[in-house]
Amino acid sequence: MTAPHAEVWERLSRAQQRYTAGRRALVELLHKAGRPVGIVELLDASSRLPQSSIYRNLVVLEQVGAVTRYPGAGGSAHYELSEELVGHHDHLVCSNCGRMEDYDVPPELEGDLHAAMDAIAARKGFKPTGHRLQLTGRCARCT
Amino acid sequence: MTAPHAEVWERLSRAQQRYTAGRRALVELLHKAGRPVGIVELLDASSRLPQSSIYRNLVVLEQVGAVTRYPGAGGSAHYELSEELVGHHDHLVCSNCGRMEDYDVPPELEGDLHAAMDAIAARKGFKPTGHRLQLTGRCARCT
DNA sequence: CTCCGTGCAAACTTTTTGCAACGGG
């Protein structure tokens, strides 16, 4: 669990943007969460930042590839440090409360997936950027 | 491509709801689309129904398991006939325009996925209801 | 006759934007 600050800082610099306290706080929070965090949690976790700043900073962080946005799940969007920072993994999504959790699938399955995805993409004229395998169900809390 | 009306009708009946013209139109449209359709398209495709009716009917259809809602993708939700009606498949999602398309993965891969998902679910305390494997990228139109 | 569904408008939630002020480089 090495702090991603250096990488984020570099990405922001490259885009001529600053790594301000607010942004650092968001990255910190996402890093500690280790799963996609809903906007609501972000809002009241960092209550010192107005929501507009949070949204704006998340947009910036997304643009430089530091965070990934997952729309929908449970009404509002969730955010997580990007795969480029924390590596590829997939998500459990609770259909009841919208909570998301990380998990990993066996590497060889991941390989098969990748291959299948490429084949499909080629056939459909898609230019693939990645895949998302989410397991839907009820999380332990909602059982 | 057999019309799903009978099945939808039965599900609505069981819930003591009617299969009205508006609902039929929505099901028809979704059936013809063969892919998750964005709310916007639904709205101006069936301009004779006010948006509130469309939303309400989609809620009902979702509750009886006739349609599935995919939140997010491209800002607004997308809807598709449920897997119980049209069988399991996965989706391509264009990260540029939000368009979704259906596709199928090889059955044996689907089997491996299912097995892996069950294992994960057990380990995480999830009660799984299904999985979604989406390929993200740029669709042919947005290239 | 009785409900369920409809239509319209208004409310609500989530996300984005305008603009003036602030502050680090």
Add this chain to the structure above:
DNA sequence: CCCGTTGCAAAAAGTTTGCACGGAG
């Protein structure tokens, strides 16, 4: 100083709800 960033408030986008009317069973 300059320009990116902040804070506040207002607006836009997406979705839900209240209520009276109309139509199917």
